[in-house]
Amino acid sequence: xxxxxxxxxRAAAYCLMPRVIVLSxxxxxxxxxxxxxxxxxxxxxxxxxxxxxxxxxxxxxGLWSWLQGLFSADxxxxxAPLVVVLALTPGIVLLSLVVVAAFMSPALTxxxxxxxxxxxxxxxxxxxxxSVARSLGLTLLAVxxxxxxxxxxxxxxxxxxxxxxxxxxxxxxxxxxxxxxEHASAEERxxxxxxxxxxxxxxxxxxxxxGAAPSIVWASGLLFxxxxxxxxxxxxxxxxxVFAFSALWFAHYALDALAQLRTARVAERLGGMPPPAGPxxxxxxxxxxxxxxxxxxxxxxxxxxxxxxxx
Numbered sequence: 155x156x157x158x159x160x161x162x163x164r165a166a167a168y169c170l171m172p173r174v175i176v177l178s179x180x181x182x183x184x185x186x187x188x189x190x191x192x193x194x195x196x197x198x199x200x201x202x203x204x205x206x207x208x209x210x211x212x213x214x215x216g217l218w219s220w221l222q223g224l225f226s227a228d229x230x231x232x233x234a235p236l237v238v239v240l241a242l243t244p245g246i247v248l249l250s251l252v253v254v255a256a257f258m259s260p261a262l263t264x265x266x267x268x269x270x271x272x273x274x275x276x277x278x279x280x281x282x283x284x285s286v287a288r289s290l291g292l293t294l295l296a297v298x299x300x301x302x303x304x305x306x307x308x309x310x311x312x313x314x315x316x317x318x319x320x321x322x323x324x325x326x327x328x329x330x331x332x333x334x335x336e337h338a339s340a341e342e343r344x345x346x347x348x349x350x351x352x353x354x355x356x357x358x359x360x361x362x363x364x365g366a367a368p369s370i371v372w373a374s375g376l377l378f379x380x381x382x383x384x385x386x387x388x389x390x391x392x393x394x395x396v397f398a399f400s401a402l403w404f405a406h407y408a409l410d411a412l413a414q415l416r417t418a419r420v421a422e423r424l425g426g427m428p429p430p431a432g433p434x435x436x437x438x439x440x441x442x443x444x445x446x447x448x449x450x451x452x453x454x455x456x457x458x459x460x461x462x463x464x465x
Contacts, residue, residue: 157410158353165402169395173265174402177258178394182387197238204234256286258394259332259401266405267337271413277339285335289328296324322359329401330354333408346411357407361400365393 168174260282267274280288299320307313334343347354 157407158356161357161403161406161410164406165399168262168266168402168406169399171265174262174398177261178391178398180258181390181394185387185390200238201234204237258398259329260336262398262401263333263336263405263409266402267409270406271337271409274337274409274413274416276336277342278336279338279340279343280331280335282335285332288331292324292327296320318359318362321362321365322355324358325361325400326355326358329358329404330408333401333405334412337409338412342412342415346408346415350407350411353407354404357400357403361396361403364396364399 300317303312303316303320306316330347331343334346338346
């Protein structure tokens with residue numbers, strides 16, 4: 155519990171660092187850049203295609219006529235750009251988050267390592283390609299689990315339990331692995347994830363509940379179209395901050411646990427080592443003064459040769 159809380163407060167404090175704040179703003183910058191690029195090359199064609207698609211629906215012809223008489227203008231001219239924006243925004247957001255997440259988590263782990271664990275040896279237990287492939291596979295499993303569990307969401311308590319548990323399991327598996335990928339060996343990583351399974355899963359579940367906060371803002375942006383362009387970027391930024399906090403929490407906990415594991419193994423190895431080999435030392439005996447005092451007056455020790463007498 156001490157390691158759990160210590161990592162929590164350190165992660166919260168690191169979120170106030172300028173470097174972390176800049177990293178949290180990267181999805182917004184990337185999203186704006188992608189939006190401007192796509193708009194420059196494909197905006198007119200996308201709006202024209204959407205306008206034609208709206209005209210092609212005969213079931214909506216009566217609705218368009220009624221709205222045109224109500225507003226004295228063709229509503230499709232205003233609706234087509236909005237439909238294009240609503241259709242493209244989720245894809246741009248997801249692409250931005252995936253790209254930034256792929257680089258944010260390693261950068262935050264290196265930040266924690268450089269400030270707290272500079273002497274921790276890098277053993278490179280997993281490659282970047284393997285980590286990305288593993289994350290994609292686990293994400294597909296989590297999405298499949300969400301789809302399978304959807305009928306159970308109709309039971310009121312389970313809708314508040316199952317999705318955070320699934321996302322918490324995914325967060326635990328992905329972020330704990332990424333936090334230990336560079337510093338721990340494969341054996342050390344498996345040992346730590348087995349020994350600290352419950353605390354790491356608890357961190358993942360709590361981060362899963364925190365990740366639900368941006369969804370409220372996102373839904374508000376979809377409900378209130380006037381505030382869409384303000385609330386949706388705000389939701390993206392909040393989600394990125396939550397992601398950064400989660401990565402920092404896992405990094406502080408995992409690297410601290412790794413340092414303690416290595417310290418304990420070194421102490422165990424040194425404690426079980428035999429004494430170093432060296433020249434044999436004779437057993438201690440009484441000092442020479444004590445030997446001389448034990449002999450009769452005028453007698454010499456046996457080891458001393460008799461004194462020669464000269465004629």
